[in-house]
Amino acid sequence: MLARRLQPMASQARRLYVELIFQVMGNALQAISEIDEDVQNEARALPEGFLFEMMVMPHGASLVIEHLGNGRFRYHGSEAPRPVNLSIQFKHIAHAFLVLSFQEKTSVAFANDRMLVDGDIGYAVRMTRILNRLEAFILPRLLARRAVKEYPRNLHLPEKLLNATRIYLKVASQFFDTVRA
Amino acid sequence: MSSTFYEFFCPVKVIAGKAALEHIPYELAGLGGKRPMIITDKGVRAAGLLEPVIAACEESDLDIASVYDDVPPDSSKAVVRDIAGVYRQEKCDAIIAVGGGSAIDTAKAVNILVSEGGDDIAAYAGAGVLKRPLKPFFVVPTTAGTGSEVTAVAVIADTEKSVKLPFTSSFLLPNAAIIDPRMTLTLPPHITAATAMDALTHATEAFTCMAKNPLSDAYATAAVKKISHSLLAVMDNPKDTDGRLELAQASTMAGIAFSNSMVGLVHALGHATGAICHLPHGLCMSIYMPYVLEYNLETIREPLGELLLYLDGPEAYAATPANRRAEAAISAIRRLRDALYKKCQLPRTLKETGKVDESQLDDIAALALDDGSIMFNPREASLEDARAVLQKAWA
Known part of the structure; x- marks a missing residue:
C-alpha cells in the first residue's frame, strides 16, 4: 500500500533527477569545449551548426547542444532551434536514470539496447567519446569508473582537479546567468 | 561478462x-x-x-x-x-x-x-x-x-x-x-577461406564483445566449431558437399549471433581498411582478428579461453591450463591462418596483401575510431591503441 503511494513520488524524483543531470551535462559540455583541447579536437570533425540532442523517449527530458565551429559547443537547454542532426534517445526514463545515476555505463547501455541513435553513427561514436571525457573530468574517479568503459590512463589528479574546477565554475556561472535572465 | x-x-x-x-x-x-x-x-x-x-x-x-x-x-x-x-x-x-x-x-x-x-x-x-x-x-x-x-x-x-x-x-x-x-560448391579457394574467416570473426566477436548474451553465445560457439572442423577439409576437397554445408550453416549461425550481439574492433578496423585500401572484408577480418584479440585479451580472457574448446577440440581444451586457454585460442586462430596461407596464400599481414601502404595506417586508425562497431569493443580503443594494433598487423 505504502509502496503504491510512494511510486508516483519516486517517478517524479527520477524525472527531476534526469532533468537536472541533463542541465548539468549540457552546461558542462559547453564548458569543457572551452577548456579541453582533446574535446575540441574531437568536436572539430562535426559540421558547424551541428545540433546534438540527448533525450528520453517519447517526449521526456532532453539536452541540446550546438557545435559553433572550431570545437566549441553551445548549450541550448531542452529545446532545439531547428531539427537536430543527431539524436541519442533513451527508450525509457528508467534507462536514462540507470545511466545518469552511474549504475550502468553508457557503453553498456548501448550494448543493452537502452538507447537508439538517430543520425550519423560516426558522429554518435564521437559524441560518446566526448561525453566519456567529460565524465572522467567531472566525476570522482570511483564514480567515473562506473560511468565510462575505461578510465583514461593519461588523466592524472592535478589535471583532473584543475579542469573539473574550471568546468564546475563555468557551469555555476552559466546557471547563474540563466537564473538572472 | x-x-x-x-x-x-x-x-x-x-x-x-x-x-x-x-x-x-x-x-x-x-x-x-x-x-x-x-x-x-x-x-x-x-x-x-x-x-x-x-x-x-x-x-x-x-x-x-x-x-x-x-x-x-x-x-x-x-x-x-x-x-x-x-x-x-x-x-x-x-x-x-x-x-x-x-x-x-x-x-x-x-x-x-x-x-x-x-x-x-x-x-x-x-x-x-x-x-x-x-x-x-x-x-x-x-x-x-x-x-x-x-x-x-x-x-x-x-x-x-x-x-x-x-x-x-x-x-x-x-x-x-x-x-x-x-550454391557454394564452386567458390574459389581464396574466397572460401576469406569468407569463412569472416564468419569466424563474426562468431568470435559476438562471443567476446560487450553485447554478448546466452542465445547469441550458443549460435557463436556452434559456428566456431563448424568452421574449425570443416574449413581445412573443404580447402583440401572443394567438392566436399557436407563440408560446404557445414560452412554455409556456420556463416548463417554466426550471422544470427553477431546481429544480436554486435561486433567490435576487428570490424571497425576492417571497415576502415576496406574504405581506404579496398581490401575484401573477409581478408581484413582474417588479418586483424588475432591482433585485436591480443589487444582485448585481459578483458575477454574468460570467454576467449572458452572458445578454445570449439576452436581446437576437447582434448586440447582439457590439456590446456585454464589460465592459458585464451592465449591458446589465439594460437589456434593463428595456426588456421598459417594453414590457409599455405593452401591459398590468404595474406596474414597487411604487408602480405601488397595493397596497403604503411603510410595509410594513420588514416585507417582515424577512420576506425568513428566506426559504430567500436562502441561494442570491450576495451575503449584510442587512436594510439588502434594505430598500435595496425602496426602489429602490418608485418
Whole structure:
C-alpha cells in the first residue's frame, strides 16, 4: 500500500533527477569545449551548426547542444532551434536514470539496447567519446569508473582537479546567468 | 561478462541442406508469391548458380517473372531505383536474392522501394523508418561468410553525395534463408577461406564483445566449431558437399549471433581498411582478428579461453591450463591462418596483401575510431591503441 503511494513520488524524483543531470551535462559540455583541447579536437570533425540532442523517449527530458565551429559547443537547454542532426534517445526514463545515476555505463547501455541513435553513427561514436571525457573530468574517479568503459590512463589528479574546477565554475556561472535572465 | 539484460530476435526461417532450393516454390506460395524477381550479379550467373534456382522453381510451376543480374559490388541508389522499376514493370510480387553481401543488400533496398513506394531509397535511410512488413523476400547466399541473410541492415551508396546510406529495420530480414550446399560448391579457394574467416570473426566477436548474451553465445560457439572442423577439409576437397554445408550453416549461425550481439574492433578496423585500401572484408577480418584479440585479451580472457574448446577440440581444451586457454585460442586462430596461407596464400599481414601502404595506417586508425562497431569493443580503443594494433598487423 505504502509502496503504491510512494511510486508516483519516486517517478517524479527520477524525472527531476534526469532533468537536472541533463542541465548539468549540457552546461558542462559547453564548458569543457572551452577548456579541453582533446574535446575540441574531437568536436572539430562535426559540421558547424551541428545540433546534438540527448533525450528520453517519447517526449521526456532532453539536452541540446550546438557545435559553433572550431570545437566549441553551445548549450541550448531542452529545446532545439531547428531539427537536430543527431539524436541519442533513451527508450525509457528508467534507462536514462540507470545511466545518469552511474549504475550502468553508457557503453553498456548501448550494448543493452537502452538507447537508439538517430543520425550519423560516426558522429554518435564521437559524441560518446566526448561525453566519456567529460565524465572522467567531472566525476570522482570511483564514480567515473562506473560511468565510462575505461578510465583514461593519461588523466592524472592535478589535471583532473584543475579542469573539473574550471568546468564546475563555468557551469555555476552559466546557471547563474540563466537564473538572472 | 554475464548479461544482466539482452534482446534477441531472429524471425528468419532457415531452410538448410541438400535439395533446399526445391523448397522455394512451396514456401513462396505460402506467402502468396507467384511472380518472383531474382536479384543477382554477373558472377553468380557466370558460375551457373542461377540454373538450379530457376529449375527448382519451374519444376513446381513457379515462373520467375524477371531476373536482374547486374548488381555491382558496391550497389548504389541508381541501381536500386532501376531494379525497382523493372520489378514494377514486370508486375513481380516477391524477391529472391541470389548472391553475396551486395546482391542481398541491394535486394533488401529494392524491397523497401517496391513495398513502400517511391524512387528515392535515401528517404528510408536510418533506423526504424519502416513501420510494416515488406514484400515476400527470400535469400539464397552464394558465399559462406557475410551472414547478410539473417541481418536487419543494408548499406547502399549514395554516389552523388559520396556517402553510404545505412538502413536498419527488422522488416528488412528475409522471410527465409535457403542454405543449399550447391550454391557454394564452386567458390574459389581464396574466397572460401576469406569468407569463412569472416564468419569466424563474426562468431568470435559476438562471443567476446560487450553485447554478448546466452542465445547469441550458443549460435557463436556452434559456428566456431563448424568452421574449425570443416574449413581445412573443404580447402583440401572443394567438392566436399557436407563440408560446404557445414560452412554455409556456420556463416548463417554466426550471422544470427553477431546481429544480436554486435561486433567490435576487428570490424571497425576492417571497415576502415576496406574504405581506404579496398581490401575484401573477409581478408581484413582474417588479418586483424588475432591482433585485436591480443589487444582485448585481459578483458575477454574468460570467454576467449572458452572458445578454445570449439576452436581446437576437447582434448586440447582439457590439456590446456585454464589460465592459458585464451592465449591458446589465439594460437589456434593463428595456426588456421598459417594453414590457409599455405593452401591459398590468404595474406596474414597487411604487408602480405601488397595493397596497403604503411603510410595509410594513420588514416585507417582515424577512420576506425568513428566506426559504430567500436562502441561494442570491450576495451575503449584510442587512436594510439588502434594505430598500435595496425602496426602489429602490418608485418
